[in-house]
Amino acid sequence: MNNTRKLSRFAPAFMAGVTMLSWAMVADADDTIEIGQDVWIEAGCASCHGSRGQGGTDPDSPAGPSLRTTQLSEDEMFEVIACGRRGVSGMPGWARGAYFEMACYGETPGQVPEDVLLIEAFDADQIDALVAYIFTTFVQD
Template identity: 30%
Template sequence: MNTGRSLLAGLVCAVLAQVAAAQTVDQAQIDEGIAVYKPPIGNCEPCHGFAGGGALAMDVYTDKGTAPGPPLTTSKMSREQMIEIIACGRLGNETLPMPQYLVAAWTREHPCGGKVAADLPMGEKPPLTSRPLSVREIEAVVAFIQLAYQGKSMTFETCQMYWGTRSLACGIFK
């Protein structure tokens, strides 16, 4: 009886510890992720929007709005898939391609979809960004995206986390 009870108690503790670990937000990592998302580091914001809902750009020739980056709020990607698309980039069908952010991507050190740059026809490799990211920075921006955007809509708290508590921009989310 006693062993049964302590076993049960041990199990409950183990489960609780796991839940706590899963809920712990590494604020330093999130802050780094926000910095990466903004200009001038990763500069994701102009294409994916500060609210992660995608961004609109006007096409000067057709005078129509086009979205350079898809919404991250509705993304179905796993953490690993996000890390990979940020590292490798993707040309896609959009007006502007998703840039490659990891210098080692498309090389033998980090093949993309099993390929290196030499396997691709001319002009098919996504352009390398002017400010590449480290693996650590990529992981930080993904942690931020999954905390603030994926499966969520913008809130006052998230808006203030992004722009700072003294910003006046977030009132509309109250």
């Protein structure tokens, strides 16, 4: 029996495995987006960024910036959500252990700056899922 015929016997099983792996990856991605949406709702993100991530600056719009036109990378978005924004922006830090166990903005873990509101409601995986939800749902290329 030549090698081609030997390999062809395994092709259906191999392809079935690849198909199952592909579906598992899609299911994982769908689960991640669903978890991210749950975090979006639980954290009340829409109250500042709008139900469509549109944000706004006029008095009738949400107070937060638009997520649709963000220039942040996914890593930068993670850090903003996890660590919050310093000053008067109103963006709290949502990560458990932010500033204590996790470095924020290149600073050594230690103390939370006085001008940061730290809520510590979510773990890193939940924030990763939220970032995936934001980039899948709102961010426009």
